[in-house]
Amino acid sequence: MKRLPPLPALHTFLVTAQCCNFTRAAEQLHITQGAVSRQIAGLEAHLGYALFQRQARGLSLTTQGAAWLPRVQQVFNLIGEAVEQIGDKHRALQLKAPTCVLRWLLPRLLQWQKARPDVPVELTTTVKHGVDFQREAFDAAVVYGPPPDASLASLHLFDEQLTPVCSRPLLDGPVPLHSPDDLQQHLLLHPTPDGRDWTTWLDAAGVHLGSAAKGQHFETLDLAMSMASQGTGVAIGDWSLIGDDLSAGRLVMPFELKVGTGLGYHLVFPRKAEVAAPLQALMEWLVAQAKAR
Structure with missing residues (x-):
């Protein structure tokens, strides 16, 4: 030759x-x-x-x-x-996610690492809800908000569904919590500095509480859920994110009403002719986990 x-x-x-x-x-x-x-x-x-x-x-x-x-x-x-x-194949996948999704995401990433030690994932958390792949070196990101525009490739995880949650001892305690009107007698825990989540749910329930904007405000959903699990008060949570807490009994839903906000969680990634196999496998697994919740 x-x-x-x-x-x-x-x-x-x-x-x-x-x-x-x-x-x-x-x-x-x-x-x-x-x-x-x-x-x-x-x-x-x-x-x-x-x-x-x-x-x-x-x-x-x-x-x-x-x-x-x-x-x-x-x-x-x-x-x-x-x-x-x-x-x-020899580097960790770089994933970005907002802190509000960590209660759902972290346990699943731990499961992933046990099942696929050959595909490590490094997670960067942020209080913001967007990503700029031209300036940020991430392979993919979880974003919260309306459906992403066409400039990004995206996979839907789940929609936001608001519902009150509290601890079992508080629900069974001496202060009634049988109907939304009983919330007037409890401390409301807000997962954000404003009161929009509680206001959205109460409006859908047809209940007006003069003290809805009061109560205790937190910077993150995780802090509000932790305080609720300790019996401090009633928090408004995203049912899509707290399934593990409900299954484990750390939190309970005093009411059946879940209110969709039109917002949700999506996996986004840069548009390419071909997605690397390790990233494709991780994203498909996370989508399957979201559907199975």
Whole structure:
């Protein structure tokens, strides 16, 4: 078999063929024009035929050069894919998520790491609900809000459904909590600095409490749920996120009413021709977990 041409010379040929100009090729390759000319001449000598026709106003591909171009493009595309895919197998996936989703997400990521130790995940948490993949080096993110726009690829996890929750001792205690009107006699725990979640649920329940905006406000859902589980008061929670707390008995729902807000949680990731297999596997698993809750 004839000795293969050197890879650097093939790369120089690819760049030169795409711009058909030695000067522009040299600028893109960060070498001199003379170096480009010598590499092309050496490649042509190795192959035994010309790849370019030298003309007064630039270059044009010969028949052989035109036949080489798509093949060389394919080779370098395959090399690029191999670098990305094989490299992905040896690095942790970078995932971003808002703190409000951690009660649901963290236990599942622990399950994932036990089942797939070959695909580690590094989680970055934030109080914000968005992501900018052009400025932030994440493979994917969980975002809260309305459905993402078409600029991002996305997978739906679940919709927000508000419902009051409290501890079993508080529900069974001496102060009644049989109907939404009884909330007037309990401390309301707010998972956000404003009272919008409680107001949304009370409006849907047809109940007006003059003290709805009062009570104890927290910066995160996790803090409000923790205080509710200790019997401090009644919190408004997202049923989609607190299923583990309900199943374990740390929290109970005093009422059946769950109110959708039109907002939800989505997995978003950059639009690419092909998603790396480890990331695809993680996202499909998280979606399956969300559907099985």
